Amino acid sequence: MADTATTASAAAASAANASTDAPPFQLGKPRFQQTSFFGRFRHFLDIIDPRTLFVTERRLREAVQLLEDYKHGTLRPGVTNEQLWSAQKIKQAILHPDTNEKIFMPFRMSGYIPFGTPIVVGLLLPNQTLASTVFWQWLNQSHNACVNYANRNATKPSPASKFIQGYLGAVISAVSIAVGLNVLVQKANKFTPATRLLVQRFVPFPAVGQPSCRRVPGCSSPCKALCAWQPSAWPCRWPSASSLRCQRSKQAS
DSSP: OHHHHHHHHHHHHHHHTTTOOOOOOOTTSOSSOSSSHHHHHHHHHHHTOGGGGGOOHHHHHHHHHHHHHHHTTOOOTTOOHHHHHHHHHHHHHHBOTTTOOBOOGGGSGGGHHHHHHHHHHHHTOSSOOHHHHHHHHHHHHHHHHHHHHHTSOTTSOOOHHHHHHHHHHHHHHHHHHHHHHHHHHHHOTTSOHHHHHHHHHTTHHHHHHHHHHHOOSSOOHHHHHHHHHOGGGOSOOTTBTTBOOOOOOGGGO
């Protein structure tokens, strides 16, 4: 019955979209083709769209209700594919797919750029002291850990000790690498002041990248890159609008 209702809703939406460029709506599916890099790129842009941070509670309820109507085949006449895609985008950007609870704004994927950019700027500040280096590395890893936890796979609960272990490992690794490399650069007598300053600007990159490979549970940076660049790695749910869960195809194993 649910499939029949969904089919009826799809037919109604298609009829209303005869004059639009929006693709036929598919509940729970990406709007853009995932078989090409450009399609995945547009999918990523949709996910990190910061405009969804300003969606009101009323608009969120309307989006959820619209998707429910589509699912049960009670979609009102005149609803377009564009409206359905927009509703799904809003729901996925704000609500956790497993718990249906709102994700705290700084930890949503759509909030990653506006809330993460100040941290990146802090990491790249010149002439940092030991205290400022430790602070920005700690803040960056804390933000990443919160994003991973907020978007965790809630269908398979993990012990809190795993998150704590991963968080502490990431913080210790990042701080150790950043401080260690800064000390080595400062003691490098063969570097000119200009070269030393240039090298110091690149210290945050290995400090940030190495802990990302260790962070558990959740998707690591190599997984993100694989999902983005290699179609053979799909289907992968990173990054869905509200989930960092990486669920690889069983056929690929």
